[in-house]
Amino acid sequence: MKPLTAVPFLCVVLLAACLDHPEPVALSLDADRDAASTDEDLSSLDAEPDTTASPDTPSGDASDAPTDAAPDTTPAPTDVTPETVDPCAALVPGYVAIGVQEGEEVLPQTKLHLFVTGFPVHCIAAYRWELDQPIGSQSLLMPSSSASNPTVEVNVAGTYTLRVELFGHDGRRLAFPTTQVFANPAAGIHIELLWTTPGDPDPNDIRGADLDLHFALGGARGDYDGDGDGQFDPWYDIPFDTYWYNHAPDWGSLDAGIDDNPSLDRDDTDGIGPENLNLRLPEDGKTYHVGVHYWRDQVLGPSYATVRIYIHGNLVFEQSDVELREFDFWWVTDLTWPPQADSLPTASRTCQGTTDPCTTDADCTTTCTLRITPNYHHPFFPSAP
Ligand SMILES: [Ca+2]
Ligand SMILES: [Ca+2]
Ligand SMILES: [Ca+2]
Ligand SMILES: [Ca+2]
Incomplete structure (x- = not known):
């Protein structure tokens, strides 16, 4: 998984790349954005976010772009204002979900490790987790409800509902996925x-x-x-x-x-x-x-x-x-x-x-x-x- 400490740095690098090389970068990002409309492409972005739009590769992306698009019938490039393109803002977080390392059904007393999947983590600026738990359960999200990868112990039998509100670097709310985990007391x-x-x-x-x-x-x-x-x-x-x-x-x-x-x-x-x-x-x-x-x-x-x-x-x-x-x-x-x-x-x-x-x-x-x-x-x- 991507080290979280690199996130702000990467975004600065990406924006700098846009400003230094306005036209080719804008085109290549636009092409990537279109391609990112499938689940498969989103996951590839998630896996290697910094190599996809690295500042070292604009010439390669620019040479690829005309072959991916139909150059004679696409008027879009003239409409783009390169200075304002934010590669993160361009992505559609339609596949964002909460991942639970331990799965959706666990034994009571399990510590869950939570993460967000389906969206490049470097495009997420803030997390706000919420937890609904069975009556009597008083678990806390650790280290806090604003952590990117919190843990929580499900100590009481029953259903735990998890939600996370995600915000981008421009402050807009990206998504609000939810999931449920059942702490199943399967013992006799x-x-x-x-x-x-x-x-x-x-x-x-x-x-x-x-x-x-x-x-x-x-x-x-x-x-x-x-x-x-x-x-x-x-x-x-x-x-x-x-x-x-x-x-x-x-x-x-x-x-x-x-x-x-x-x-x-x-x-x-x-x-x-x-x-x-x-x-x-x-x-x-x-x-x-x-x-x-x-x-x-x-x-x-x-x-x-x-x-x-x-x-x-x-x-x-x-x-x-x-x-x-x-x-x-x-x-x-x-x-x-x-x-x-x-x-x-x-x-x-x-x-x-x-x-x-x-x-x-x-x-x-x-x-x-x-x-x-x-x-x-x-x-x-x-x-x-
Ligand atoms: Ca006390
Ligand atoms: Ca005791
Ligand atoms: Ca007695
Ligand atoms: Ca025995």
């Missing part, structure tokens, strides 16, 4: 944890609330009864709870060729999230537990957590904006495999202040609430200061 089970923290003045700096996703296999036992129901909880079992400290355990078969291990894509520690878990080949007959621990709030106060569960790419569970305070442990849900229409995951609930399971308030003397245990401190991982 894909779980997203996202959160917002209203007390965080800058969601994008390094100081943020740290929530952790947990994904435990039925039967896991973390040797800690944090909710006080008389049973050891599955959380913090190693290897059967997948979380930041145990992010890629070996479950199921020990055959490394069988992709049956869960993996947590990352431990987000500075706010926003998301944390994503994938398990491509769940085991038949197994139950899986999903939990969220509010590990540290960095004195930023409560966070609002959202958990989404996808099975084979279909959203089957979502619980949004659940208020959590530091050290809360939210037992989100349980799911069984293979999934059945009548056993899709539902939110785990207990009667408030107890560990008694419930479905509605009618099951309780108090209210039936989400299963959240405050002040959850596993002795091996005491998150309290």
